[in-house]
Amino acid sequence: MGCCASSLIEEGTHEEEKEQQQTTQKKLSHQFTPPPSSGLDPPTNEASFFSEFSYSYLKAATNNFSSDNIVSESGEKAPNIVYKGRLQNRQWIAVKKFTKMAWPDPKQFSEEACGVGKLRHNRLANLIGYCCDGxxxxxxxxxxxxxxxxxxxxxxxxxxVAASLGDFSDSIGENQTIEWAMRLRVAFYIAEALDYCHSEDHSLYHDLNAYRVLFDEHGDPRLSCFGLMKNSRDGKSYSTNLAYMPPEYIKNERVTPESVIYSFGTVLLDLLSGKHIPPSHAxxxxxGKNINLLMDSxxxxxxxxxEATVVFGLASQSLQYEPRERPSxxxxxxxxxxxxxxxxxPSHVMLRISKNDSKNDGAPSTPQRPxxxxxEACxxxxxxxxxxxxxxxxxxxxxxxxELSFQEWTQQMRDMLEARKRGDFAFRDKDFKTAIDCYSQFIDGGTMVSPTVFARRSLCYLFSDQPDAALLDAMQAQCVYPDWPIAFYMQSVALAKLNMHKDAADMLNEAAGFEVKRQRGGKGS
Known part of the structure; x- marks a missing residue:
């Protein structure tokens, strides 16, 4: 298959394949700059083969990279922003714009893009071009x-949301969640996408998560092609926090095919639980055979x-600590x-979306987050x-x-509660150094576990300009209370202080989602 072929080449002679490779390479040797519009659609599909677009053309296609065209979940705060755009033949495209000098070597960027551009599968949101202009x-x-x-x-x-009060409307029913059969279809289609990539020598997929799974005009799930390329300068293959990273990646920061399987396991947990649960907790x-407690209510x-038992078993296998024990x-x-x-x-029926609406001229925009x-403060x-x-x-x-019995109220317990009380006074008075010391004494005692103490100490660390420690405490709060919005909010602030703005925005969205569910359940936040 040629480097820039737009679809899988039908069986034929080696000479035919070679001729097609040469033809396509000629197309790539010049930037794709369409002639001035004559008011007619071009005779061929502009995205029918993998193309190198000029920057000026993509600028026009995205309306000068208008903020109204941003479709990435994190909006303008993301380091690498995704815009929707439109070719002259009216086809919608997604354009990922990297930060300046994210890829300092143009040859490396072109080669990686061309490699991913060879892939064509109906389970992928396929890469159809790139720009390497200055x-x-x-x-x-x-x-x-x-x-x-x-x-x-x-x-x-x-x-x-009522902006002044933070109240939530109750206009949409609970039945808007994804039904079980559709969740199984999502898992299957993404597995097929990964298997295809593996068969084409592209077995490394960076930062596989629920944000990388997209739905096309038919409502069918597809895997984003952007995860097949790594930003060479950001030094990270995972935007999620430590609780979701493969153990081997935490050790050596290298992505392996087995790491991708681990990440697929976290997506299975998302599908099963409807929550973003740390793998260790799940x-x-x-x-403990508490599977029903994990299932989405x-x-x-x-x-x-x-079926759920089978999927839980597969998730458990995929999340094994030893990479060699994970399935292929x-x-x-x-x-x-x-x-x-x-x-x-059809998938669009199971998703309860209209096929016609998915093709409207405006294209869907990022929904408002409550x-x-x-x-708001975070x-x-x-x-x-x-x-x-x-x-x-x-x-x-x-x-x-x-939940403590009478016998457990020992002197040690009283000492721990006294330490927490001193920490609370210091926290109230903004004596954050003393609060850290007192809360640490309470935490190190190990008898009682309090997500609030972790959240408070996290904020103390933020005031003390220690965002790394703040992030770890917020993650600990999440481990104690997996769907607690405050834990996610505190992580978002710590990530923002670490200049990880995409991660921070993702966490903010997750926290808002959990608050909505709590509000609907009658709990305060």
Missing amino acids: DERLLVAEYMPNDTLAKHLFHFPTVQ LDMIR HLEGNFSTE TKDIVAMLAPLQSKPDI LSPMG SRTDLTAIHQILVTMHYRDDEGTN
Whole structure:
């Protein structure tokens, strides 16, 4: 297959393949700059083969990279922004614009883009071009109009927020979540995409998560091609926090085919639970046979326990600590294939979306995210406002995290509670160094676990200009209380302080989603 062929080449002679390679390479030797528009569509599809676009053409296609055309989940705060654009033949495209000098070597960028551009599969949002113009580095892919798996799974209620009060509208019903058969289809299609990439010697996929799974105009899930290329200067293959990274990547920061399987396991957990649960927490529950507690409550009574058990088993295998113990992509496809039901039901029907709406001229925009006062404060990284909210909340969200018998109220327990009390006074008075010391004494005691203490110490670290320690404490709070919005909010602030703005925006969105679910359940936040 030629470097820039637009689709899988039909069987033919070696000479025919060679001739096609040479023809396509000639097309690549010049930048793709269409002639001035004559008012007619071009005679051939501009994206029918892999092309090198000029920067000026992509600038025009995206309306001068207008902020109105941003479709990446993190908006303008992301280091590498994705825009929707339109070719002269009216085809929608997704354009990923890298930061200046993200790829300092133009040859390396061109070679990697051309390699990914060879791939063509209906389970991928395929790469159809790139731009390497001066310092500019851009990728051009097929546009997927029906949002991400993360949006459908975590943020399915379209909630309008009263800006001044942070109240949530209750206009959309719980039935907007993804049904069980569709979740199995998503898992299967993405497994097929990974297996295809593996067969084409592209087995490394960077930062596989629910935001990388996109839905096309038919509602079918596809894997973003952008994850097949790594930003050479950002030094990271994973934007998610440490709790979701493969153990071997934390050790040596190298992505392997087995690392991709681990990340696929985290996506399976997302599909099963409807939440973004740390793998270690989920595995403990699976080993304890608490599978029903992990299942998305919105699916209650509407899924097969036998099928769920199989998928949980596959997730557990994929998340094994030792890379060699994880299944291959072929094994995963083979396990998921028999679980596919409703083959005659189109994906857009199961997603409850309109096919016609997905092709409208405006194309869908990023939905509004609901933000409470805590969310607003965190979005501004307003530490003073966050401090006031945490002081007001006191320990109301710790209820149920510690159930102690009378015999357990030892002198050590009283000492720990006294340390926490001293920490609370120091925290209230903004003596953050003393608060850190007192809260550390409480945490190190190990008898009681308090997500609020971790959140408070996290803020103390932020005030003390220690964002790394703050992030770890916020992650610990999440481990204690997996769907607690405050834990995600504190992670978002710490990530913002670490200049990881895409991650911060993702965490802010997740926190807002959990707040919506709590509000609907009648709990305060």
